[in-house]
Every structure is written in structure tokens, then in C-alpha cells.
Amino acid sequence: MNRIFKGLLLASIAALPLGAQENQPNEEIEVVKVRDSIYMLQGRGGNIGLSLGEDGIFMIDDKFASSTPNILNAILTLSNASVQFVINTHHHGDHTGGNINLRGQGATIFAHENVRSRLIQVARDKYKQDIEKSAEDAKERGIVDDKLEQRRESAMARIDEELDLDPHSLPMVTFGNNLHFYYNGEEIVVFHVARAHTDGDVMVYFTESNVLQTGDAYVKDAYPFIDSKNGGSLAGYIAGLSRVMSMIDEDTLIIPGHGDIATQADIRYTLSMLTFIRDRIAFHLVAGKSKQEIMAMSELTDQFDQKGFGDGFINTQRLLESVFPEIEKKFKGKN
Ligand SMILES: [Zn+2]
Incomplete structure (x- = not known):
């Protein structure tokens, strides 16, 4: 098999929806009652929110x-209705897979246009990377082939x-800013938060239940995780949380x-x-310290590290690396 062709095969496998290649039938889904008829499903991947009621099932992520299969089994313990609407809060595979x-089960998928x-x-970037890599590998192995290029x-x-x-696997309906559903006896507001985690983030607010999914x-x-490669930013993340603070109360x-x-306190x-x-x-x-000096300052994150904030997916180093260029650009005018 020539290497380009092999690369193409690899690209095909890699382009499968994230998770489709993995077979973990025994992963556990935990059902958590949030309030009224709003539930959360936990387990591997992003949290799922559910509104159950007379109209059907409204699902987020x-x-x-x-x-x-495990998600649908977990839902069956709560309701026999089918999932009518799904909202994607953003594009990452642990929320959209x-x-x-x-x-395929008949749900309509909604997401921000981004x-x-x-x-x-x-998917396109992955395809291109795999082809480039196959070509590089061929060159490195000394394969001299006029036709390679x-x-x-x-x-x-x-x-x-x-x-x-x-x-x-893509959203069927996209939107730019906000969506309002009138479903299961309450208004559900889906609103875009610009350039926060990514550039396609939405949050979902259940107005009667006073539950917000972020x-x-x-x-x-x-x-x-501020995914700046996909349009996320610290400024947008902070603006998004400020907006949340203006919307919610201590019962949310x-x-x-x-x-x-x-809760609001969190x-x-x-x-x-x-x-x-x-x-x-x-x-x-502004005081003239270098990036290296600043990154080494434990005072920046000590109090949060002690609470375990850096023990998860994003460690302290990764957080600082992700926000530093944006802050440097703003305060020192660097590109
Ligand atoms: Zn994500």
C-alpha cells in the first residue's frame, strides 16, 4: 500500500466522530436530578442537561x-418520550459526538453557526494534516519518487x-445569537456567549426552573480551557461569566x-x-517582567492550585500559557 493511500485511510478513520472509534459500552452514566423536571447526566464527556415533560425531551449536549446507548438507557429510567431537540453548547467532540x-433517533440538532x-x-484540518504527515514520512524514509508531490x-x-x-453529525439548524423555546411549560432561552471557550458557545437558561447550563x-x-485556536478568549470568558452573574440569583x-x-457563588x-x-x-x-519570570510566580495561582483547580484537564502551566499571549498583546501591544 503506498503511503499516501495509507495516510488517506488513516484520515478516514480519524475523521469519524470523536468517540465512534472507541468502544466503551460499560461506561457509567449517572442521573442527577437538578430541579423540577430538569436532570443532568454525568459520566465521561461533557455534562448533559435534560428537560422532561408533556412536550417531550429537550436535551443539551x-x-x-x-x-x-447508555445515555438513552439512562433517559428511559426517567421517561418513555423521545428526544425532540438537542442543543450543542459548542463543537468539541465530548459535547457533540x-x-x-x-x-438518527429523530431529534433535531441546534447549534450556533460557528x-x-x-x-x-x-475534519478538513485533520485530513490535510494526515496527508502532509504521510508525505513527510515518505521523504524521511528516503523514498525518492517524482510523483510524490x-x-x-x-x-x-x-x-x-x-x-x-x-x-x-452536524447541527441541522444553526443560529447567530439567541433562540427561544416554549417547551415543557417554560421559556428556554439559548444565548450566544461570544469568544469565550470557543467562538460558538451558547448557554441555556430554563427560566421557570431557574437552571442554567453553561x-x-x-x-x-x-x-x-480557553480554546484560542477555535476562537476562545480570556476576555470573552470573563465577559460571559459577568453576564451570567447579572442574570442569575442565589437560587439558580x-x-x-x-x-x-x-451555584452563583461558584x-x-x-x-x-x-x-x-x-x-x-x-x-x-507593565512592570517590565519577562514571560519566563511571570510564569514562574506562584502568587498568580497558589490559592487556586491549593483548591485543586489545576488537577483536572487544564493544569496551572497550561492555563497560564493559554491566557498569556492575549494579556501580553493587550497590555504590551505585542502581536
Ligand atoms: Zn469544550
Whole structure:
């Protein structure tokens, strides 16, 4: 098998919805009652929110494709109705992997317009990277072939035919800012939070139940992942949490992107943590300290590290690396 062709095969496998390649039928889904008829499903991947009622099932996020059977079994313990609507809070595979299966069950998938374009872009980038890598590998192994470059180019040109991205894994309905559902006896507001975790984030507020689901624009007791490659930013993350603070009250229950049910006090804490870290980095930058010096300052994160905020997906180093360029650009005018 020539290497380009092998690369294409690898690209096809890699482009499967995240999770479809993994077979973990025994992963556990935990059902948590949030309030009234709002539930949260925990387990591997992002938290799922559910509204159950006379109209049917309204679902927010759908973990990995391999999780779908367990998710549907967990839902069956609560209701015999089918999932009518699914909202994707953003494009990451641990929140959208189940789209293809839920759509197959008759659900309509909604997401911000950038979620759809990001999902397509991620698959295209992966395809291109795999072809480049195959070509590089061939060169490194000393394969001298006049046709190598030609084959690389023709593989690139076939991207639209070869891309293994099932359109049914993409949101069926996209929107720019807000959506309002009147469903299961309450108004459900879906609103876009610009450039926070990604550039396609939405949060979902159940107005009567007073429950807010944030996606990864808030995670409980952990440093946030600011995915700047996909349009996320610290400024947007802080603005998003500030907006949340203006909407909620002390009775609001929050389903975070990851972690347990949170409250207004938790949001306030993360918001003050992020502004503290931002302001301290800015202070030291303006005072002429180097990146290396600032990154080594334990005062930036000590109090949060002690609470375990760096023990999860984003450790302290990764958080600082992710926010530093943006703060440096703002306060020192660097690109
Ligand atoms: Zn995410």
C-alpha cells in the first residue's frame, strides 16, 4: 500500500466522530436530578442537561457517539418520550459526538453557526494534516519518487470527496445569537456567549426552573480551557461569566460543562479568579517582567492550585500559557 493511500485511510478513520472509534459500552452514566423536571447526566464527556415533560425531551449536549446507548438507557429510567431537540453548547467532540445517533433517533440538532463550521473545519484540518504527515514520512524514509508531490496535491484536491464527515453529525439548524423555546411549560432561552471557550458557545437558561447550563464557558472547581485556536478568549470568558452573574440569583442551579452542580457563588469565585490572574499578569508585564519570570510566580495561582483547580484537564502551566499571549498583546501591544 503506498503511503499516501495509507495516510488517506488513516484520515478516514480519524475523521469519524470523536468517540465512534472507541468502544466503551460499560461506561457509567449517572442521573442527577437538578430541579423540577430538569436532570443532568454525568459520566465521561461533557455534562448533559435534560428537560422532561408533556412536550417531550429537550436535551443539551450529547457526549461521545459511543455513549449514546447508555445515555438513552439512562433517559428511559426517567421517561418513555423521545428526544425532540438537542442543543450543542459548542463543537468539541465530548459535547457533540452523539449528534449522529440522536439525529438518527429523530431529534433535531441546534447549534450556533460557528459550531457547524468548526466541525467541518476540524475534519478538513485533520485530513490535510494526515496527508502532509504521510508525505513527510515518505521523504524521511528516503523514498525518492517524482510523483510524490503530484500525489500529495491530488490527495489534497480530493478532500471534498474523501472527507469522511457524515453530514448527519452536524447541527441541522444553526443560529447567530439567541433562540427561544416554549417547551415543557417554560421559556428556554439559548444565548450566544461570544469568544469565550470557543467562538460558538451558547448557554441555556430554563427560566421557570431557574437552571442554567453553561457548556464549557464555565467548568466547576477547575481552570477553564480557553480554546484560542477555535476562537476562545480570556476576555470573552470573563465577559460571559459577568453576564451570567447579572442574570442569575442565589437560587439558580448551574449545570457546568464539566463537574457537579454549581451555584452563583461558584461562578463568582471563578470570575474573580480569572480577573485576579489577568490583572496580576498585566501588572508584572507593565512592570517590565519577562514571560519566563511571570510564569514562574506562584502568587498568580497558589490559592487556586491549593483548591485543586489545576488537577483536572487544564493544569496551572497550561492555563497560564493559554491566557498569556492575549494579556501580553493587550497590555504590551505585542502581536
Ligand atoms: Zn469544550
